[in-house]
Amino acid sequence: MSKLSKVAVALIAASGIASHASMAETYIGGKIGLGWLDSACATSANCEDDAIGAGIYTGFNFNEQVGLELSSDYLGNYETNFSKSGVNYKFDEPIIAISLAPKFSIPLENNFSLLFKPGLAYIAHAGETDVVPTLAFGAEKRLSDNFSFRVEYQYFNDFDDKIVQDMNANFLSVGLSYYFGAAAPVAAAAAVTQAPAEPVVEPAPVVEAPKPVIVTKAQKGSYTQELFATNSAELSVAGEQTLEPLLTILLAHPESNIEIVGHTDSTGSEKYNQMISEKRANAVATYFEENGVATDRISASGEGESNPIASNATAEGRSQNRRVETNIPSFEYKEEVMK
Numbered sequence: 001m002s003k004l005s006k007v008a009v010a011l012i013a014a015s016g017i018a019s020h021a022s023m024a025e026t027y028i029g030g031k032i033g034l035g036w037l038d039s040a041c042a043t044s045a046n047c048e049d050d051a052i053g054a055g056i057y058t059g060f061n062f063n064e065q066v067g068l069e070l071s072s073d074y075l076g077n078y079e080t081n082f083s084k085s086g087v088n089y090k091f092d093e094p095i096i097a098i099s100l101a102p103k104f105s106i107p108l109e110n111n112f113s114l115l116f117k118p119g120l121a122y123i124a125h126a127g128e129t130d131v132v133p134t135l136a137f138g139a140e141k142r143l144s145d146n147f148s149f150r151v152e153y154q155y156f157n158d159f160d161d162k163i164v165q166d167m168n169a170n171f172l173s174v175g176l177s178y179y180f181g182a183a184a185p186v187a188a189a190a191a192v193t194q195a196p197a198e199p200v201v202e203p204a205p206v207v208e209a210p211k212p213v214i215v216t217k218a219q220k221g222s223y224t225q226e227l228f229a230t231n232s233a234e235l236s237v238a239g240e241q242t243l244e245p246l247l248t249i250l251l252a253h254p255e256s257n258i259e260i261v262g263h264t265d266s267t268g269s270e271k272y273n274q275m276i277s278e279k280r281a282n283a284v285a286t287y288f289e290e291n292g293v294a295t296d297r298i299s300a301s302g303e304g305e306s307n308p309i310a311s312n313a314t315a316e317g318r319s320q321n322r323r324v325e326t327n328i329p330s331f332e333y334k335e336e337v338m339k
Contacts, residue, residue: 025060029056031054031057031152031176032053033054035050036170037050037167037169037170038167038168038170048080051075053173054073055073056071056072057069059103064113065104067105068100069100071097071098073097074096075095095169097156099154100119107268110272111141111143113140116136117134117154120132120134121156125159134156135155136152138150140177148176148177149177152172152175153171153173154170154173155168156170179315219326219328223242224322246288247293255332256328258298259327259328260301260326261303261325262277262280262302262323263322265322266321273304275302276302276304278300284324284326
């Protein structure tokens with residue numbers, strides 16, 4: 001096994017062990033872009049110091065701010081020429097880089113984040129190998145629980161210095177990441193919990209004919225973000241269908257009221273999360289108002305990211321935290337029953 005292969009196997013094994021131990025959010029991805037070299041051409045004739053490159057990467061996130069990433073990149077095939085001590089050198093070889101680095105992220109609004117990766121890279125080029133410092137930075141947009149898009153610039157410092165001093169490599173790329181274990185979107189809206197209380201019938205005199213009795217009724221529900229269109233506070237058609245049982249109760253019992261509270265996960269700023277939670281609660285309230293429920297019977301508010309029911313460190317937990325809760329407080333009504 002070559003030295004390059006041994007290093008690659010060792011780095012991949014280390015990444016796998018750490019991922020299992022941390023039980024963190026794991027991802028893989030691919031990227032494509034443009035690479036170029038610094039100080040690669042002694043003369044401009046027959047020298048190409050830029051090329052198309054590509055790469056694959058895998059990593060895991062301890063939390064939203066800190067992760068670890070392993071990357072294997074083909075930086076391109078270059079025609080380079082050097083002159084050292086009166087001797088001319090010419091290479092027509094690809095450059096391969098394997099890098100391992102911590103990944104630091106700064107979450108922003110609308111599922112954007114900035115990323116920064118300082119680390120080390122193993123470089124193979126023209127029969128020479130070296131371990132050099134590498135630095136990458138860029139931006140990432142989370143498209144869904146499973147996918148994200150990134151733009152990244154990576155710098156490899158001073159490799160192949162046996163032939164030429166200060167030969168640096170650069171790689172500007174776009175990539176797509178897939179996250180394992182994320183909650184898959186559900187086509188139709190579904191209630192996470194919807195456990196109506198059983199009617200409690202109060203004692204009444206035993207008679208042979210039907211008599212009106214007082215019945216107490218209440219209902220609570222918690223609905224995931226699939227009530228809404230993707231990345232929107234607009235109620236979806238499937239979401240309206242999910243809310244129909246609550247609408248039926250409210251229309252049948254004008255003495256009842258409903259409380260609606262929106263919640264989010266911790267992705268994005270606290271101010272943005274508060275705003276989107278209020279918008280989603282108001283969207284549910286508007287649905288009831290437009291279908292005949294008086295405004296003074298409806299209470300709508302948002303609590304943003306302040307009241308999670310699961311951990312925001314995983315995609316599954318964040319999916320549970322993005323929810324709308326409803327509560328029809330206990331009320332009494334008369335019902336004809338046979339005793």
